[in-house]
Amino acid sequence: MSALNCPVCNSAEVEISRVERDNGLGLESIRLVNVPFLECRRCGEGFEEFPAYRRLIRQAVELLCQLDARLNGQEIAFVRHALNRSQQELAGLLGVHTVTLSRWEIGHSEVPAPADRLLRALAFEHFGRKRPAELSTAPQHRRRQRPITLDVEQLHGETYTYETPHTFGGTNHAWVMSNDG
Ligand SMILES: [Zn+2]
Structure with a gap:
């Protein structure tokens, strides 16, 4: 889906799989699906990729703000x-x-x-x-439907830039990337 090098050793031998993440944004009320998980074959480093990270955050906020x-x-x-x-x-x-x-x-x-x-x-x-x-x-999302499922793949874009590792609530320190500015 994207040509990425390992952010640690810069190897291009990166394997991509899809994972689900409860508490993926440091929030118990949101469950992320189709999160790309990249594993470096050379150094063994693994990291999550969040395409369109800002859009993801915006969507999460909008969903939360519609809870009843x-x-x-x-x-x-x-x-x-x-x-x-x-x-x-x-x-x-x-x-x-x-x-x-x-x-x-x-x-x-x-x-x-x-x-x-x-x-x-x-x-x-x-x-x-x-x-x-x-x-x-x-509101569209009732509290009893929690956790809300957010499909990261729907936010997928074509180009990526690295951002610094991001922390929310001190629980999430994945490598973060964004294609939305
Ligand atoms: Zn590596």
Whole structure:
């Protein structure tokens, strides 16, 4: 699918397989399928490839923001990272104290409905998407359907550039690539 060299030893002898990843974005609520897993035959290094990484993040955020239950702490932190906001910045936008936002993110208290709705609206605005009219009444993804399955292959593109290893929630340190800028 793509001509890639090993990022460690630069060998072109790279074998590609497809894997599934629960918690693939550091989120229990999202399961990734068709994630290309590349293994170097020379040095043995293995790494996951995320084509269209930014699009993947955007899609994950949009799916989360259509859940008919409030975002949990992990999801709030994920959305905040996707919006490139610090805790201080997002707390300011939501009109709450940083400590309050921090408590939501670590799961010590539940985000109140108005802040939950505002965060979703901010996310849709950030990605230039119209907020779904059904956001508050009939979301497409019900919490009981979790985890949401996201097919990485549908985001597949043709050219790749390397990005630095990315971390979300301190749990995911795969090699990350992107073809969407
Ligand atoms: Zn190698």
